[in-house]
Amino acid sequence: MELRLLAQDVPLAVHGAPDYAELRRLGLRPAEVLDFSSNINAYGPSPAVGEAIARTPLGRYPDDEALALRMTLAEYLGVPPQCILAANGSSELIWLTSLAFLRSSDRVLVLGPTFAEYERMAALRNVCLRIHRAEERVGFILLPPEIRKILDSWQPHLVFLCNPNNPTGTVLGSSLITDWSFSYPHTIFIVDESYLAFAPDLGSAVEIKRNNILVLRSMTKDHALAGLRLGYAVGAEELIAALVRVRPPWSVNALAQAAGIAALRDREHLRRSLDLLAAAKSELMAALTELGVQVLPSAAPFFLVRVGNGAAVRQSLLHKGILVRDCASFGLPQYIRICTRRPEENARLVAALGEVRHAG
Ligand SMILES: Cc1ncc(COP(=O)(O)O)c(C=O)c1O
Structure with a gap:
């Protein structure tokens, strides 16, 4: 057979x-x-990270809920810990969003050219994928009227946008994302802010606080923890609760949790x-x-x-x-x-x- x-x-x-x-x-x-x-901070992680790792016991399971890390993040972001989920890199979160929010044949819009994992997870879930690509002749800048036209006519269940975008480094203003989240309340906007820390003038979608926006962040890039793997999602409690239901257990290991706390403290x-x-x-x-x-x-x-x-x-x-x-x-x-x-x-x-x- x-x-x-x-x-x-x-x-x-x-x-x-x-x-x-x-x-x-x-x-x-x-x-x-x-x-x-x-795309990693070439100056490496904080020296405090190595010390925190050296103190971490290896023979125990890590805290499955990564509570100490989430409390540190909560303080730093000004949101409650139940609005944060830690993960094994933001890549894991991209896959979890597909499990938590999508059924096969749902419409998914990806604003490209961009990070490949959005498309891979869409293929895995067998969704109806549309990739709207910014054009070279305009420097790969996404044109808001074109996107609005697609949102109006196609009504996607979920949109992936990367801000700043990989590989083009282009950005979308957070007022635009706010407008979309109000105009299309039945669409979930996944805003991948893995590179936001590198763009100090760019507003974060975390500030928008709408129940149809989920922000993904990576700590492997700005904090240079790529070898340890660490990321987190920030969003409304019900979005985070849905992700929690589909995640594998203990996906954030003890070293990554300790490293994340130490890195966040060394501002x-x-x-x-x-x-x-x-x-x-x-x-x-x-x-x-x-x-x-x-x-x-x-x-x-x-x-x-x-x-x-x-x-x-x-x-x-x-x-x-x-x-x-x-x-x-x-x-x-x-x-x-x-x-x-x-x-x-x-x-x-x-x-x-x-x-x-x-x-x-
Ligand atoms: C836009 C974007 N999102 C997410 C990731 C995944 O990052 P990590 O899983 O290391 O947090 C990358 C890695 O290159 C990326 O470019």
Whole structure:
């Protein structure tokens, strides 16, 4: 009898971050590769994180409800702990939203080009997916009248929007999201704010406090906890309660919970490192522009660079121990995405890209 493998139609994940098997094939050790492909604060986590981890007992189950972490988040966000759910990265939350809020054939709108997990989870749930893509000719900026037209005519059950958006770094104002949440009260808006901390002038949808808005946040990027995995959702109590029902137990391990609390308490480290990163980003963008490549503006530390053949440039740079994100999987094969690192590391990237372009 033939096996029934239902996941056949779910696209495989393509993301930034090192592909460890590829590095092994190329004879590169992960520690030797400068990773510009992951959107992570290159100044690393607060030193308090390492100390908190060292004090955490490993032989016990973690608090399944991550209460201490949620209380710390509650204080920091000004919302009650029952409006917060901690998770194993914001990726887990994307999958939980599909389990909690969607039935097959529900209409789901994704504002793109964007992070691939929204589309993967839509394929898994067999929903009716529509991807509205911002166009290159307008710098990948989403045009509100076009989105409103789709919301009016198509009435999606759920909308995914990423703010600031990965990979374009474009933003949507929170007044716009507020308007939509009032105009379309039967639509759930999932606002992925994984990169919000990097854009200090951008308002958060957490402030809107509507029962059809769920905000997703990541602590793997601004707090640089990617190896530990940590994220959280903020929203109305009934939305959070629905997510709690479908989540796997103990998904936030004890180290991640302790690390999250320590990271949140060290606000000075976060502020200082994000300031340094912002300054490094301006310098890097200027240096790349001087090389003659087109660099697109971005509210995030990462940005798109038009290089012609993104896959070829990625490959040539990788041979020099530098990893960038080829954007073909976003439908943007002419682009690479670069996330700013520390100044001395950025200088190595600029030099290597100069050589690669020269050779090409
Ligand atoms: C827009 C966006 N959302 C969510 C995630 C997932 O982040 P994590 O699961 O590490 O919190 C990423 C990771 O690249 C992302 O770019």
